[in-house]
Amino acid sequence: MCLGIPGRIIEIWDDRGTRMALVDFGGVTRTVCLAYLSDVTVGQYTIIHAGFALTTVDEDAARQTLAMFRELGLLDEELGAAEAEVGR
Amino acid sequence: MKYLTEFRDPELARWLLDAIAATASRRWTLMEVCGGQTHAIIRHGLDQLLADQVEFIHGPGCPVCVTPLETIDRALAIAARPEVIFCSFGDMLRVPGSDTDLFTVKARGGDVRVVYSPLDAVHLAEAHPDRQVVFFAVGFETTAPANALAAVTARRRRLANFSMLVSHVLVPPAMSAVATAPGNRVEAFLAAGHVCTVMGTEQYEPLVAAHRMPIVVTGFEPLDLLDGVRHAVAQLEAGRAELANAYRRAVQPEGNPAARAILAEVFTVCDRAWRGIGTIPDSGWRLADAWRDFDAEIRFDVGGLTVAEPAACRSGAVLQGLLRPPDCAAFGTSCTPRRPLGATMVSAEGACAAYFQYRRLAPAGRAHTSDSAGPAAAVEA
Ligand code: SF4
Numbered sequence: 001m002c003l004g005i006p007g008r009i010i011e012i013w014d015d016r017g018t019r020m021a022l023v024d025f026g027g028v029t030r031t032v033c034l035a036y037l038s039d040v041t042v043g044q045y046t047i048i049h050a051g052f053a054l055t056t057v058d059e060d061a062a063r064q065t066l067a068m069f070r071e072l073g074l075l076d077e078e079l080g081a082a083e084a085e086v087g088r
Numbered sequence: 089m090k091y092l093t094e095f096r097d098p099e100l101a102r103w104l105l106d107a108i109a110a111t112a113s114r115r116w117t118l119m120e121v122c123g124g125q126t127h128a129i130i131r132h133g134l135d136q137l138l139a140d141q142v143e144f145i146h147g148p149g150c151p152v153c154v155t156p157l158e159t160i161d162r163a164l165a166i167a168a169r170p171e172v173i174f175c176s177f178g179d180m181l182r183v184p185g186s187d188t189d190l191f192t193v194k195a196r197g198g199d200v201r202v203v204y205s206p207l208d209a210v211h212l213a214e215a216h217p218d219r220q221v222v223f224f225a226v227g228f229e230t231t232a233p234a235n236a237l238a239a240v241t242a243r244r245r246r247l248a249n250f251s252m253l254v255s256h257v258l259v260p261p262a263m264s265a266v267a268t269a270p271g272n273r274v275e276a277f278l279a280a281g282h283v284c285t286v287m288g289t290e291q292y293e294p295l296v297a298a299h300r301m302p303i304v305v306t307g308f309e310p311l312d313l314l315d316g317v318r319h320a321v322a323q324l325e326a327g328r329a330e331l332a333n334a335y336r337r338a339v340q341p342e343g344n345p346a347a348r349a350i351l352a353e354v355f356t357v358c359d360r361a362w363r364g365i366g367t368i369p370d371s372g373w374r375l376a377d378a379w380r381d382f383d384a385e386i387r388f389d390v391g392g393l394t395v396a397e398p399a400a401c402r403s404g405a406v407l408q409g410l411l412r413p414p415d416c417a418a419f420g421t422s423c424t425p426r427r428p429l430g431a432t433m434v435s436a437e438g439a440c441a442a443y444f445q446y447r448r449l450a451p452a453g454r455a456h457t458s459d460s461a462g463p464a465a466a467v468e469a
Pocket of ligand 1: 403416432
């Protein structure tokens with residue numbers, strides 16, 4: 001019940017005053033409630049718990065994190081190579 | 089799928105593993121609080137890949153596991169009533185009560201239904217005005233917003249035949265209980281990222297200050313978990329104790345303000361018994377006084393029921409990180425996922441089930457057998 005996974009919003013509508021959405025989880029779709037995310041739009045990724053969208057996935061933050069891993073990895077390799085040179 | 093597969097990249101995982109190994113001068117003891125993270129760690133073999141740098145102690149963050157036995161018994165008593173449609177998340181059905189479980193009640197003719205969202209239960213109440221619809225409102229801060237809105241919706245639609253059996257639990261008081269327990273070995277926490285999507289990271293500042301332990305808000309994919317470990321180990325090596333957020337793409341410092349506002353209205357903090365652990369002060373939510381007309385405990389008069397835990401199951405020690413699942417005498421013999429003795433063997437988030445499912449069967453001391461598949465393969469698996 002507690003395992004939230006990201007899904008992509010593909011449709012939004014109003015059900016008697018409550019915002020609802022159809023969310024795609026990599027091929028499987030579910031109806032979820034948007035009561036707690038008033039400003040999400042179609043195309044955004046969101047994390048769902050018990051049928052409720054609770055947070056949007058910040059695509060910039062996701063990209064930045066991955067880029068940081070890559071950069072630090074590259075930097076490490078270069079430093080490692082430099083140390084190997086010095087050691088020789 | 090995007091933002092899942094990208095955070096499983098084996099090459100980046102390799103780099104993070106190397107970075108942790110380069111930083112760690114000794115083996116540190118970390119607790120991942122959330123059962124979902126426990127499963128990810130075991131499934132991807134991160135405990136084996138980091139065997140020399142980190143001992144993972146698995147925390148009590150499994151709602152199925154910590155829902156007290158007497159609450160399960162109350163659920164069973166209500167679900168067996170002929171006028172009741174009893175609605176629950178699917179993973180509660182096989183949790184053993186004192187002498188049966190919801191699944192058996194259903195097999196014997198009880199109207200027990202699995203719902204995906206608590207709003208489904210509200211819809212059932214609307215569709216069946218002649219029946220009493222009861223929703224089993226369990227879980228941590230992650231399911232609470234959904235459950236609170238079920239009550240709000242039922243009131244808005246004037247449903248007199250809807251009620252909730254509420255047994256919510258809160259993560260920070262449980263972390264404090266672990267940190268102050270005699271014999272605690274945890275040196276840093278990986279905090280459950282999804283709880284923070286609701287409550288924010290602010291709630292952990294007092295814990296960091298009180299216990300002088302690093303707390304790193306962590307996500308659920310292999311790279312998220314490795315990055316959480318990287319932050320924690322770096323702090324421990326430097327002798328620092330800070331709050332860090334290694335799950336920035338999903339967690340804001342203030343959490344979800346709309347959800348927090350409704351939670352504050354519908355629920356009120358209470359002492360809560362944790363299965364296998366005992367009562368932790370201020371560690372739960374019950375319906376606030378203004379919402380007690382939706383309280384199934386009152387409506388069906390089951391509040392007085394109390395019971396004792398069975399002696400054979402040592403899940404309390406498992407949930408506090410004092411015992412590894414394979415070190416329990418019943419593990420894999422009299423207790424298996426098909427015939428569970430304790431809730432930690434039932435749940436998709438329980439530590440005993442994770443060890444059984446991913447074949448971590450060796451008792452302590454022989455836990456870290458070499459993994460022939462290699463790091464990249466383990467991360468991808
Ligand atoms: S293996 Fe079974 S009996 Fe032992 S602690 Fe885990 S759930 Fe309880």
